[in-house]
Amino acid sequence: MKKAPIFLTLMTSIVLGACQQISHDPHDINHDVDTCEICNMAINNKQASTQIVMQDGSALKFDDIGCMMQYKEENPEEVGDFHTEYVNGYDTQEWMDATEGTYVYDDDINTPMGNGVISFRSEEEAEAYVDSEDGELLEYDDLNDHDWDSY
């Protein structure tokens, strides 16, 4: 009987450990240490930064949505390990699921790698930007066909 508490503690630890949830929330960007997976630039522009959170909860961070698209193109074997792609709203500077975003492309939009694509939480916000500044509206599915080398 004396061993019962030890046994119970062990079992509880194992059960709790097994039940631990992996978080797929976006990771914070640490401007001092985080660099882009593709171009190695420091990530210090919050509006343009993106990330892919993997199934295991780890994150791949990028300084520009163009770098994220390049990573996906160069590493097709990893796509199955992707859980969520996150982008930052240009106005809100808050993380959102990339598949739910609307995008604007324009040559004159200055992003860290010069790809000229920025993200908006809603189509209305993106349209408002295009009305005032000019640009081309893109949906998430259009990003794969976008000419990222055009700059």
Add this chain to the structure above:
Amino acid sequence: MKIPVKILKHICIPVGYSLLLVLNFSISVSAEDSIQEDIDRAAPGDTVNISPGTYEETVTIDEPITLKGTDVTWVNESGETLITVEADDVMLQGFTFEQGDESLEEEVVQGQEFSPEESDPVIRVTESEGFTFLDNIVKAIGSGIYAKNNDSFTIHNNEFFGSYSPYMEKGLAAVELYETDDVHIKQNRVENALDGFYLDSLSNAVIKGNIVEQSRYAVHLMYSSFIEGYDNTFRDNVNGLMIMDSYEAVFYENRLLDQFHVNGYGVLIYRSQGIDLYKNKISRNIRGIQLENAEDISIYENIISGNQIGLSWTRQEKDFDFYSNEMVGNVLSTYGEDNGNITLYSGEKGNYWDGYKLVDENGDHVGEKPYVAGSIYDSLLATRPEWQLFMNSPAMTIWTQVTDWLPPPQNDKVIDAYPRTVSTLEADNAASSDPGYGWTGFLLLLTSVLSIYFFKKEYKS
């Protein structure tokens, strides 16, 4: 006839001043005047002299003039642009510009590199030809100089200071140029800027004799071409040279030192073509040189010493020319991924590697066996830098010796087929130091002998 001195004063001084003004085509402005009004009054080619004092106004220059200050401090506490230049052949000389106060600095949000709310540059120049910025001091929370669509642009002998000490939270580039050709950036000093010199989509620039410290990137090239950089010192930044999506650039005789940030590089070349690095000193950086997706790269006659990793590459499909370099005292000399096409020599020219121990049997100062880069221990170090703590432990010494005797099979070996066995550094040191050491030794010996002789003589007597 004798003219009274009083009358002389009343006549000669105004006439003299008028003559001076006419002859020098210059206008003087005192602290009580509006600089803008005097700029508006000036004719093309005039020099507007600003008297010593502190001024707070924003101006636009729309004709070719020289604006010259002596002991002039020009401030704007709300972070607006102080001078907007919209004309050709404008020169600004001798000012101290101070933009923003502490409360404004606190409002600068991290990462707003291109936000609409970002701080304005101190000087904005657009569509100008022949702009010169000379002998000024700029203390900024935004960019020092922001310029777009210009030609013939000179920035000489200025000092730029960012407002914050942690580089990520402060202003932008000291000099931020877009689509501006024929640029000369010489003898400037930059501290605490996001980038020292950010050059985007431009061609033909000379970057000479500048010092950039405690900033993010000392020189940041994007989509630029035909750049020449020499005799610069880039110290204690995140990166010394950040060359991205650019082509035809040459950097020589620069000092790229102490980029010891956790992601620090002396030089990072990304997706660029036709880049030459030679005769640079690249020392004490986390990585000396990093290549990624770069083509037609030549790296030669550099001293690459004391770095965590001397030379590294990732996603580097094309080979590069790497020869006549001194690889000394790097924790790891090289580290690379995807080594299929990589060699560490060019023609019959190799490099000096301080880790190369084989004997030069025929005396031609070239090792008979190739230098093989990257042992298993090196690979471990690259992924776990903390293992360098064991570098000189007996276990590592034995392991290294065993791997020398019985090399384990390695895929994609990267070799230097012509490793040099004599360092030019050693030769230089020997040439410059031997006579000095010899004479010093002789004098010390002579002093000792004489001391003993006289001591003995004294003792006997």
